[in-house]
Amino acid sequence: MASKLLKRTFHISTWSACPPRSARSLIAVAPSRFFSDSNSQPVPATAGSSPLPPGPPTTPNDAPSPSSVSRYGSKRKSESTHSSVKDPELAKFAAISDTWWDSEGPFKPLHLMNPTRLAFIRSTLCRHFGKDPYSVRPFEGLKIIDVGCGGGILSEPLARMGAAVTGIDAVDKNIKIARVHADLDPVTSNIEYSCMTAEKLVEEEREFDAVIALEVIEHVANPSEFCKSLSALTIAGGATVVSTINRSMRAYATAIVAAEYILHWLPKGTHQWSSFLTPEELVLIFNRASLSVKEMAGFVYNPLTGRWSLSDDISVNFIAFGTKDVQ
Numbered sequence: 001m002a003s004k005l006l007k008r009t010f011h012i013s014t015w016s017a018c019p020p021r022s023a024r025s026l027i028a029v030a031p032s033r034f035f036s037d038s039n040s041q042p043v044p045a046t047a048g049s050s051p052l053p054p055g056p057p058t059t060p061n062d063a064p065s066p067s068s069v070s071r072y073g074s075k076r077k078s079e080s081t082h083s084s085v086k087d088p089e090l091a092k093f094a095a096i097s098d099t100w101w102d103s104e105g106p107f108k109p110l111h112l113m114n115p116t117r118l119a120f121i122r123s124t125l126c127r128h129f130g131k132d133p134y135s136v137r138p139f140e141g142l143k144i145i146d147v148g149c150g151g152g153i154l155s156e157p158l159a160r161m162g163a164a165v166t167g168i169d170a171v172d173k174n175i176k177i178a179r180v181h182a183d184l185d186p187v188t189s190n191i192e193y194s195c196m197t198a199e200k201l202v203e204e205e206r207e208f209d210a211v212i213a214l215e216v217i218e219h220v221a222n223p224s225e226f227c228k229s230l231s232a233l234t235i236a237g238g239a240t241v242v243s244t245i246n247r248s249m250r251a252y253a254t255a256i257v258a259a260e261y262i263l264h265w266l267p268k269g270t271h272q273w274s275s276f277l278t279p280e281e282l283v284l285i286f287n288r289a290s291l292s293v294k295e296m297a298g299f300v301y302n303p304l305t306g307r308w309s310l311s312d313d314i315s316v317n318f319i320a321f322g323t324k325d326v327q
């Protein structure tokens with residue numbers, strides 16, 4: 001039902017230009033019980049223990065640890081008083097940080113997905129900022145931040161497309177790898193990398209034309225507060241792009257059971273089903289952060305070709321493009 005509505009509400013970004021449509025009808029059907037308190041976790045969780053990967057019908061509580069909240073100090077000037085950091089999540093990425101640029105390693109799915117997600121970003125940002133998507137450097141003149149940039153898999157192509165790129169990640173080892181790799185090419189060596197959280201950068205009152213956080217929101221302590229930080233980093237009238245995994249049964253079966261436990265694409269425990277967001281929840285979270293979702297698309301994997309493509313199927317992997325309201 002919700003998926004059908006999304007298919008009607010959002011069009012899929014392709015190279016052809018289509019006018020953005022309103023997300024209001026979608027917002028009307030989203031479950032408001034997830035958002036009664038902006039400081040609460042949007043996903044309800046219950047305790048449980050099982051040899052199976054955590055997921056439906058019982059899910060573990062993913063509340064942030066006290067140590068994660070204190071990691072970046074308590075002084076806050078931004079709208080957000082929360083740290084987005086979940087230390088156990090960062091530990092997972094720190095453990096495999098030297099494999100970021102191994103296209104056959106644990107980040108293989110991200111490498112394979114990259115052309116598809118870049119096509120969506122190129123298409124939506126060019127349409128929004130009036131840039132030519134067919135130019136070699138379509139993002140010339142745009143300041144873009146890649147939040148949770150990891151080893152720079154996305155930051156580098158964004159820089160090659162002409163953007164002035166800032167990449168931040170809460171894991172220092174990731175930033176070191178990203179720096180070394182970007183310095184191998186003069187075109188990417190001007191990327192500004194920093195071990196930092198979005199909320200910390202908000203304190204520094206930095207702003208960007210476009211704020212991008214791909215495959216990060218399912219690893220942060222409080223998605224709602226995280227999106228508020230993304231919004232605060234976005235200029236009025238700018239763009240925010242987030243990709244993540246749908247909290248659907250299909251995602252549990254494919255993105256967790258198959259990808260982690262059968263195919264071993266990702267280390268076991270990479271994802272917690274309870275930390276995923278449905279597209280409806282993401283739209284509401286965006287809305288509460290003064291961001292309007294204008295376009296949404298799914299990523300689907302073809303096991304025969306080994307390729308990902310854009311689709312109207314948002315039942316597992318999906319990406320949302322929003323714009324920051326002009327107050």
Ligand SMILES: C[S@@+](CC[C@H](N)C(=O)[O-])C[C@H]1O[C@@H](n2cnc3c(N)ncnc32)[C@H](O)[C@@H]1O
Binds near residue numbers: 150151168174197221
């Ligand atoms: C699955 S990776 C995605 C990397 C990159 N965005 C991409 O798609 O290629 C998630 C990244 O988010 C980072 N991360 C997790 N929580 C974070 C937080 N609260 N603030 C900044 N980075 C965070 C992790 O260290 C990791 O590098």
Ligand SMILES: [Mg+2]
Binds near residue numbers: 215218219271
């Ligand atoms: Mg993930």
